[in-house]
Amino acid sequence: MDDSDESELDVPAEVHTVCQYCGGGGMVADPKLAIIGGAPRTVDNGRPCPHCETVGHFPGIVPPV
Numbered sequence: 001m002d003d004s005d006e007s008e009l010d011v012p013a014e015v016h017t018v019c020q021y022c023g024g025g026g027m028v029a030d031p032k033l034a035i036i037g038g039a040p041r042t043v044d045n046g047r048p049c050p051h052c053e054t055v056g057h058f059p060g061i062v063p064p065v
């Protein structure tokens with residue numbers, strides 16, 4: 001009956017939805033063009049995800065916006 005030994009997906013016991021915005025990292029990329037030392041370069045310090053407030057996921061099922 002239970003021959004499904006090839007469970008590649010690790011299903012969490014607690015259902016939650018990974019934040020669509022930051023992908024669960026809690027931080028989002030925030031690349032900015034900055035002039036440093038007279039040379040233009042991209043600075044990406046990242047910033048807290050405004051969607052999940054750095055939690056990275058939501059409890060329960062949240063449909064994609």
Ligand SMILES: [Zn+2]
Nearest residue numbers: 019022049052
């Ligand atoms: Zn997020």
